[in-house]
Amino acid sequence: MPPHLNSRNASRRSSNPIMYSNSSGMVKPPPIEKKIECTLEDLCYGCKKKIMITRDVLTDTGGIVQEEELVTINVQPGWKKGTKITFEGKGNERPGAYREDIICIISEKRHELFRREGDDLELSVEISLVKALTGCTILVPLLGGEHMTLTLDNIIHPGYEKIIFGQGMPISSEPGMRGNLKITFLVEFPTQLSYNQRSEVVRILQDSS
Amino acid sequence: MPPHLNSRNASRRSSNPIMYSNSSGMVKPPPIEKKIECTLEDLCYGCKKKIMITRDVLTDTGGIVQEEELVTINVQPGWKKGTKITFEGKGNERPGAYREDIICIISEKRHELFRREGDDLELSVEISLVKALTGCTILVPLLGGEHMTLTLDNIIHPGYEKIIFGQGMPISSEPGMRGNLKITFLVEFPTQLSYNQRSEVVRILQDSS
Incomplete structure (x- = not known):
């Protein structure tokens, strides 16, 4: 049977x-x-x-x-x-x-990097403050071991989200279709700055909007 | 009766x-x-x-x-x-x-600023990126309308917590005692930076630890 x-x-x-x-x-x-x-x-x-x-x-x-x-x-x-x-x-x-x-x-089984949410996958990526403010190209892991390059031009604030279409889980009811990969960014701050760095930061950023 | x-x-x-x-x-x-x-x-x-x-x-x-x-x-x-x-x-x-x-x-009743957690109060405070990196003195609201000044010397990363002892709710079982006020910091990022600001940020922060 x-x-x-x-x-x-x-x-x-x-x-x-x-x-x-x-x-x-x-x-x-x-x-x-x-x-x-x-x-x-x-x-x-x-x-x-x-x-x-x-x-x-x-x-x-x-x-x-x-x-x-x-x-x-x-x-x-x-x-x-x-x-x-x-x-x-x-x-x-x-x-x-x-x-x-x-x-x-x-x-x-719990995955080391990804969390499943329905047909979507969620991923947290931490980037340094400099990269978050000035832009960067990062390698984003994909399920299965591949990576994709992602170029970030915008300022990435903590909690910033980026959706990568079609890199989620397969959708059972729609063969060939996949959900999305949702990336949430965390921003790693420096733990210390010198007196000079501080005053330079004030000079450069104080008028930023 | x-x-x-x-x-x-x-x-x-x-x-x-x-x-x-x-x-x-x-x-x-x-x-x-x-x-x-x-x-x-x-x-x-x-x-x-x-x-x-x-x-x-x-x-x-x-x-x-x-x-x-x-x-x-x-x-x-x-x-x-x-x-x-x-x-x-x-x-x-x-x-x-x-x-x-x-x-x-x-x-x-839901409070505009504070959230109660047992005998403690929780408060979210948003500060600008410049203040978060270079230190500042802020006015923290207290329950009842008063404020206290708080001087921040450390670098404040998003999610940084500061505990103010004795500014929570009264503890019913211990007359005269109060819980704590737990402040969680959010960091407001600039929404845009000029090309010059970006290159300056890279110069100043790229070697920060």
């Missing part, structure tokens, strides 16, 4: 661990949930996650043996945390009951 | 609007809650809040008349939002029931 993406049904069943039975008298136990941790790169470019399932299976003589199965999850570009994939009947078998389902739930 | 500060009893009663009866067969209806809005100044210096209560009262003939009463709440320095004051039996009268209690609940 192929795995299928979570139906609302499956998710409701998982939060309500009450067995139910049908006309055959067989009960269906609540599903087993497994967390599948993905990096932002996994969720951006897609990947295959293989997981080993160990389950109890009934023998003809009424005993229980353990069985292992390697299942593969094809993580699609743009999947979000909380996405559920149901493997029907891949769980334990018990007398008088249908086999349990296994539901894999995608979780998102 | 003098008002008294909220007992846990009263607060529990208010969240559970089920009438209860005693051996006399009289029921006690749930209390009426009234919101009393106070400014941070009211809660800092204390004040008297007069409120007009209108209640139904039973007449000897079984009719209902309305009665008004002006009650006073002595707001004490340091009271926090959520403080409850119970006026027992000051509410409506109904056949077969004790008079309702009235519970006044202190709420805090």
